[in-house]
Each structure stands twice: as C-alpha cells, then as structure tokens.
Amino acid sequence: MLNPSQQLNPKIFDSDVEQVSIRKGFGEGLLKAAQMDKNVVGLCADLIDSTMMTGFKQMFPDRFIEIGIAEQNLAGVASGMATMGKIPFMTSYAMFSPGRNWEQIRTTIAYNNVPVKIVGSHAGVSVGPDGGTHQAIEDIALMRVIPRMVVISPCDAIEACKATIAIAQTQDPTYIRLIRGKTPIITTDDTPFEIGKAQIMFKSMPAHAGQEGQDSNFNVGIIATGALLHTALKVAQKLEAEGKKVIVMNLATIKPLDTDAIIQLANQAGAIVTVEEHQIAGGMGSAIAECIASHKPVPIEFIGVKDQFGQSGTPDELIEHYGMGEKDIYVAACKVMLRK
Amino acid sequence: MSLTPEKTVLLESKARDIRRSIVEMLIEAKSGHTAGPLDMADIFTYLYFHALKHDPKNPSWEYRDHLILSNGHICPVLYATMAYAGYFPVEELKTLRKFGSRLQGHPHREWLPMLETSSGPLGCGIAQTVGMALADRINNGRSSSKQFYCLVGDGELDEGNNWEAIMLAGKEKIQNLTVIVDRNNIQIDGFTEDVMPLNPLVDKWRSFNWHVQEINGHDFRDIDRAVGEAKSVFDKPSVIIAYTIPSKGIPEFERKFEWHGKPPTTPEEIKSALDAVRTLGGRVTNSDHS
Numbered sequence: 001m002l003n004p005s006q007q008l009n010p011k012i013f014d015s016d017v018e019q020v021s022i023r024k025g026f027g028e029g030l031l032k033a034a035q036m037d038k039n040v041v042g043l044c045a046d047l048i049d050s051t052m053m054t055g056f057k058q059m060f061p062d063r064f065i066e067i068g069i070a071e072q073n074l075a076g077v078a079s080g081m082a083t084m085g086k087i088p089f090m091t092s093y094a095m096f097s098p099g100r101n102w103e104q105i106r107t108t109i110a111y112n113n114v115p116v117k118i119v120g121s122h123a124g125v126s127v128g129p130d131g132g133t134h135q136a137i138e139d140i141a142l143m144r145v146i147p148r149m150v151v152i153s154p155c156d157a158i159e160a161c162k163a164t165i166a167i168a169q170t171q172d173p174t175y176i177r178l179i180r181g182k183t184p185i186i187t188t189d190d191t192p193f194e195i196g197k198a199q200i201m202f203k204s205m206p207a208h209a210g211q212e213g214q215d216s217n218f219n220v221g222i223i224a225t226g227a228l229l230h231t232a233l234k235v236a237q238k239l240e241a242e243g244k245k246v247i248v249m250n251l252a253t254i255k256p257l258d259t260d261a262i263i264q265l266a267n268q269a270g271a272i273v274t275v276e277e278h279q280i281a282g283g284m285g286s287a288i289a290e291c292i293a294s295h296k297p298v299p300i301e302f303i304g305v306k307d308q309f310g311q312s313g314t315p316d317e318l319i320e321h322y323g324m325g326e327k328d329i330y331v332a333a334c335k336v337m338l339r340k
Numbered sequence: 341m342s343l344t345p346e347k348t349v350l351l352e353s354k355a356r357d358i359r360r361s362i363v364e365m366l367i368e369a370k371s372g373h374t375a376g377p378l379d380m381a382d383i384f385t386y387l388y389f390h391a392l393k394h395d396p397k398n399p400s401w402e403y404r405d406h407l408i409l410s411n412g413h414i415c416p417v418l419y420a421t422m423a424y425a426g427y428f429p430v431e432e433l434k435t436l437r438k439f440g441s442r443l444q445g446h447p448h449r450e451w452l453p454m455l456e457t458s459s460g461p462l463g464c465g466i467a468q469t470v471g472m473a474l475a476d477r478i479n480n481g482r483s484s485s486k487q488f489y490c491l492v493g494d495g496e497l498d499e500g501n502n503w504e505a506i507m508l509a510g511k512e513k514i515q516n517l518t519v520i521v522d523r524n525n526i527q528i529d530g531f532t533e534d535v536m537p538l539n540p541l542v543d544k545w546r547s548f549n550w551h552v553q554e555i556n557g558h559d560f561r562d563i564d565r566a567v568g569e570a571k572s573v574f575d576k577p578s579v580i581i582a583y584t585i586p587s588k589g590i591p592e593f594e595r596k597f598e599w600h601g602k603p604p605t606t607p608e609e610i611k612s613a614l615d616a617v618r619t620l621g622g623r624v625t626n627s628d629h630s
Binding site for chain 2: 041063065067068070072073075076078080082084085086088103107112113
C-alpha cells in the first residue's frame with residue numbers, strides 16, 4: 001500500500017491521473033527560489049522556453065544571461081558568477097550540459113567548489129522523436145563520479161519544484177535532472193522532501209503485523225529514480241495483489257546516497273530491483289550496487305538501458321523497447337526474488 | 341597613477357627578484373614550466389606592484405580588482421609575485437609542487453584561498469572572468485570601479501571555449517574587463533604558427549568587438565600605457581596582445597619552445613639559469629649556485 005506518511009497523490013493509480021512535465025516544476029521552483037534570494041541568477045544556452053526559464057527571464061531580466069549555443073562557456077561563466085557570491089542556475093539539455101561541458105564542470109565548478117546548479121533537461125530516452133543524439137542516458141554517471149557534486153533526479157513536477165528551491169539554498173555544486181514529457185503527478189505539496197533523504201513511497205503490511213524490528217518480512221524492494229517511479233509503484237501494487245510484500249523507495253537524491261535507508265531496505269527485503277531511465281552502467285543502480293556490495297550483499301536486478309544508444313519513437317515505445325516498462329520491472333522483481 | 345622613472349626602476353628590480361625565485365623554485369621542484377613564467381614576469385610585476393587595487397593582508401577585500409590566471413601552468417610567476425607582494429612568505433615558494441604544499445602544480449583556490457579561481461585545463465579563464473564581471477555588473481552597474489584582468493597564453497587560444505567567452509564579452513560590452521595575451525609564439529609542440537596558426541590575431545579579436553592593443557610585454561611604460569587605455573575604453577572589453585620573449589632572462593633558453601614545459605635539470609642547465617638570474621650573466625657579482 002502507499003505509504004500514508006508520504007501523503008501521495010490520491011489519484012496516483014487512476015487512469016486520468018494529472019500529468020505535468022518535471023521541467024515545468026523546475027521553472028516554478030526557480031521563480032520561487034529567485035524571489036527568496038536575490039543572488040539567484042539564471043543562465044541559458046539558447047533554450048529558454050524548453051528549459052522553462054521564460055518566467056525567470058521576464059521577472060528578473062537583470063539577473064538573466066543568454067549565453068548562446070555554447071555550453072562550455074555556460075559552465076565557465078556560471079562558475080565565475082558563483083565565485084562572486086551568486087547562485088547560478090545554468091540550463092540546457094542534459095545531452096549538452098553536462099554532456100558537452102564535463103571538464104569545465106569538473107574544474108571550474110566542482111574542483112573550485114562553487115554553488116552552481118546545473119540543470120539538465122530532456123534527459124532519458126523519453127525525449128522521444130528527436131532520436132539518440134538528444135537522449136542523455138549517461139548524465140547521472142557523468143555527474144556522480146565528480147567529487148562534491150550533488151545529483152538529484154526528481155520523480156515529478158512537484159518534487160522538482162521543491163528540489164529546485166532546496167538546492168538554491170545550499171553552497172554545493174549540484175546537478176538536477178529533468179524530463180521533457182508530461183509524467184504522472186506522484187507527490188503532493190505535503191509530501192516531505194529533503195536533499196539526501198530517500199523516501200519509502202510504498203510498503204506492504206509486514207507478514208507478522210505489529211512486530212516491529214522484523215527485518216526480513218518483505219519479498220522485494222524496488223528503488224526508483226525519476227518519472228519511472230510511477231511505473232515501479234504500479235508494479236508494486238500488482239505484486240502486492242499477488243500476495244507479495246513489497247517496498248518501493250524513491251531515490252531523488254542519487255548523491256549523496258542515503259546509505260542508511262538503502263542498507264535498511266536490503267535488510268528488510270533481501271532482494272532489490274533498481275529502476276532508472278539511464279544506462280545501467282554508472283547510473284543510480286550502480287550507486288546502489290556499490291553501497292549494497294559493501295554493506296549488505298543481496299541480489300539486485302537492474303532496470304535501465306543496456307549499453308545501447310536511443311532512437312526516434314514515442315516515449316512509451318522507447319521505454320518498452322529499451323526494457324524499462326511495467327512488464328520489465330515485474331519480471332525483474334520475480335527474478336530477483338528467486339535469487340534470494 | 342603615473343609610472344615615474346623611479347617607480348620603473350623599482351619594478352625592474354622586483355621583476356629581477358621574481359625571475360630569480362621562479363628559476364630557484366623550478367629547480368627545487370624538478371618539474372614545471374620555465375618559458376611562460378619568465379616571459380610574463382614583467383607584466384605580473386607591473387600588475388601587482390602598480391596597477392591592481394588589492395590588499396595582500398586582506399585578500400578577499402570587497403573592493404579589490406580581480407586577477408584571473410587562465411593558463412595555470414605558468415603559476416610559478418603568479419606564486420612568486422604574490423609572495424613578493426606580501427600574500428605569503430617568499431620562503432614558501434620552495435614548496436612548489438611538493439606534497440601538502442599550498443602551491444599546487446596548477447593553482448587551486450581551495451589550497452590557496454587568496455586565488456580568484458583554480459586553473460590548469462586551458463581555455464576556461466576568460467569565461468570565468470566574464471562571469472565575475474557580469475556578477476559585478478548586477479551588483480554595481482556599469483559604473484563599477486572594479487577591474488577584471490584575465491591573463492591567457494597564446495597557444496591556449498586554440499581552445500574553442502575562449503572564443504565562446506570572447507563573443508559573449510563583446511556582446512555584453514564588458515568595459516571593465518582586460519585580457520592580456522602572452523604572445524610568446526610557442527606552445528608544447530612547437531611555434532604557435534606551426535602548430536595552429538593564430539594570425540591574424542589582432543583581426544580576430546577586433547572582429548569579436550574588442551578594443552585591441554599590441555605592446556612590448558617587457559617594457560613597463562608600454563604596459564602602463566596599454567593598461568591605462570584599456571581602462572578608459574567604455575563600450576568594449578579590451579585585449580592587450582603582449583609580445584614576449586619565452587624564457588626571458590636566461591639567454592640560452594630564450595625563444596626555444598623546448599623550454600615551455602620543463603625546468604632546468606642538468607648541472608649545465610642549472611648553472612646557466614642561475615648565472616643568468618642571479619648575476620645577470622656575470623654583470624653582478626654573486627656566483628653562489630648552492
């Protein structure tokens with residue numbers, strides 16, 4: 001069942017669940033953050049509308065810099081502004097930032113330790129018809145290997161709004177990953193959000209109800225990041241209907257990793273499925289595996305892109321083709337339970 | 341502040357001290373770059389001892405001018421000049437490139453917080469300086485009294501990121517930005533015009549809407565005149581292309597691209613280098629090579 005303490009969208013499993021793009025939530029969060037702090041500035045590489053900077057540019061024209069199609073410069077200029085006390089949000093498509101400007105991000109932002117917020121929109125294969133050139137499925141890996149870099153991948157527009165406001169208040173170099181298309185609203189304004197904290201979104205009643213401290217009463221734990229959390233929740237519901245005890249974790253912050261929560265999940269479930277719209281290599285699942293292998297080895301199945309490039313298609317077609325659909329997650333869960 | 345003959349003599353003396361320290365620290369470190377630090381010694385001396393508004397005892401002074409070194413590999417000249425200006429003890433220069441030293445092989449702002457930025461990977465300095473100047477414009481408007489200086493190598497201009505930043509600065513008409521190019525004509529693999537021709541370099545900058553000047557990078561009056569003119573131009577950013585002699589001060593090394601990226605190591609090389617910087621080629625009595 002959905003975790004009541006998370007106060008999730010009551011219509012989450014309805015066929016007419018409201019759908020909003022995650023990047024839109026970023027745009028709203030940026031406006032709020034900018035109203036709260038005059039040091040918040042915006043930089044964009046010729047993608048104002050599609051990275052949801054229009055409102056910011058209109059409301060704060062003196063705090064907005066149009067960089068043009070020059071993502072390396074985007075990073076360097078943002079770094080310079082940050083050394084002067086600004087909190088720069090630099091936006092582009094994830095494929096180009098952090099795709100093209102990785103070394104500038106590493107040296108001028110992370111090595112320099114300045115609070116630039118790197119906003120990578122249109123991440124994942126769900127960019128759709130634009131094809132493989134524009135589908136960033138390596139960005140989490142690129143960012144999480146850089147020391148100090150905070151990596152955040154919100155599950156819906158509401159969480160993206162909260163995450164944007166939260167990261168504007170830290171001095172950490174930060175990457176936030178956004179999705180282009182409309183995706184189901186999972187959370188509500190009352191759902192808690194904290195950088196670095198994993199959230200249990202779904203938890204079956206334990207086999208021995210009422211016995212606190214029972215660690216191994218669950219059959220499987222699913223850890224998801226980004227919009228695929230919604231699919232993971234649907235799979236959990238199905239598994240639960242079949243009598244399985246399931247926990248679903250939303251891992252919005254991929255770095256720093258909430259290791260305590262992940263170890264606890266490994267203890268409780270004894271088997272884990274990771275779900276992300278990203279290459280399996282180096283992504284969120286890899287981060288989980290690094291943690292689990294060191295602390296509590298349990299079998300893991302990884303849902304993600306298997307060392308391939310994307311292609312044109314609808315988001316649904318691509319998610320299914322690359323093995324990240326509802327059926328794939330279900331099969332992975334069944335498989336990992338057999339490996340216990 | 342005009343450059344008097346007396347001040348020029350003082351600057352020449354400081355530049356000699358700085359060149360001597362550069363050579364000594366490179367010999368001690370047994371690695372590092374020789375040509376660029378020596379050829380930029382006069383410009384660094386001029387900036388730190390005459391032009392910059394700064395306070396070595398209060399490096400984060402709010403109203404300071406900002407100096408950004410883009411080609412971080414010439415940091416021996418930055419470190420030596422900062423030490424003589426009073427930022428840290430001259431004695432510390434001997435720790436260059438050693439484990440635990442604040443004087444990292446390429447400058448790191450966290451180890452040495454008085455730096456404006458970390459640098460080493462080439463082609464990033466102008467972008468960061470433009471960002472700093474834009475942030476300053478948000479804070480203080482176009483009449484800001486701050487000056488931003490970015491020092492870049494000529495070979496470094498091969499990097500595309502420079503031209504992205506140069507285009508942006510021209511678009512934004514950043515009037516308080518002066519870039520100084522170390523036009524020493526060398527880079528690791530050879531002479532710049534053989535590796536990747538930069539000429540016509542003046543035309544390139546001009547076409548990006550910059551105010552362009554060319555100077556002798558070893559003539560303090562020339563440097564002074566150009567920096568003054570750069571500050572007086574209001575509708576454009578300024579670039580000063582400073583023609584310099586690589587390894588200036590060690591005649592046997594001068595103009596040779598082979599000295600771009602290595603220190604004197606053999607006994608003969610060390611003797612030539614120390615003779616040149618300690619005794620000015622025998623004109624001054626001081627033959628202590630220990």
